[in-house]
Amino acid sequence: MVAAMTRVLTILGLLLLLPYAYAAYFWFVCDDCTTTGHSFLYTxxxxxxxxxxxAGFAVASAISSARAMRNSLSESRPARAAINGGFVWLAIAxxxxxxxxxxxxxxxxxxxxxEGRDRLGRICxxxxNSTVCRPDPETREAMQNAYNQRKWRQP
Structure with missing residues (x-):
């Protein structure tokens, strides 16, 4: 797939793979590394x-391969166009x-x-300049009813 990618896209892809290479080294190879909460968060x-x-690289690779296929067809190189066409379908897949x-x-x-609610579903x-959020009475009653039903079912 690298054959159909432009040089800039290849370099960008390799640069974006560096953190993944370090994470793989950290988790699988490094014996002296200290595992912290930051390492879990970064991973x-x-x-x-x-x-x-x-997804971004697949779309960029599909576009790059389609351009290369078009250029190969215009230069009457059918073998190269077939290879690039295969890369287009692989990138789309x-x-x-x-x-x-x-x-x-x-x-x-x-x-x-x-509108008028926060991420927790409360009414705001x-x-x-001030925002006051309160629980939604409908969901509160439903939660209370579910709790009461569970409580009465227990022996």
């Missing part, structure tokens, strides 16, 4: 960012699922919030 951030990076996963992860990380009212 989690890398894992969350992986589908977004993979990687891009579609990773774009769907990236969209779903984005939707989970940044949910759409109703603005009065000048």
């Amino acid at each position: 989690l951030v890398l894992l969350v960012a992986a589908p977004f990076l993979l 990687v891009a579609v699922p990773t774009l769907l996963v990236s969209y779903k992860m984005y939707d989970i990380l940044f949910p759409e919030i109703e 009212e603005r009065d000048g």
Whole structure:
């Protein structure tokens, strides 16, 4: 797949892979490394960012391969055009699922919030410069009813 990528895209991809290489070294090879909360956090951030990076590189690689295929066809080099066409389909096959996963992860990380509510579902009212949030009485009653039903079922 590197053959169909431009030089700039290849260098950018290698630079963005450096943190992943260090994380792999840290977790699998390094015996003297101290595991801290920061190392867990950085690894989690890398894992969350992986589908977004993979989707971006797959789309960029598909575009780059399509351009290379078009140039090969215009230069009457059918073998090279077939190779680049294969790279286009491979990049599309990687891009579609990773774009769907990236969209779903984005939707989970940044949910759409109703107007007048906060991220916890509380009702918020603005009065000048201050915002006061209170629990939603409907969800509070439903939670209380569920608790009471569980309490009465226990022997």
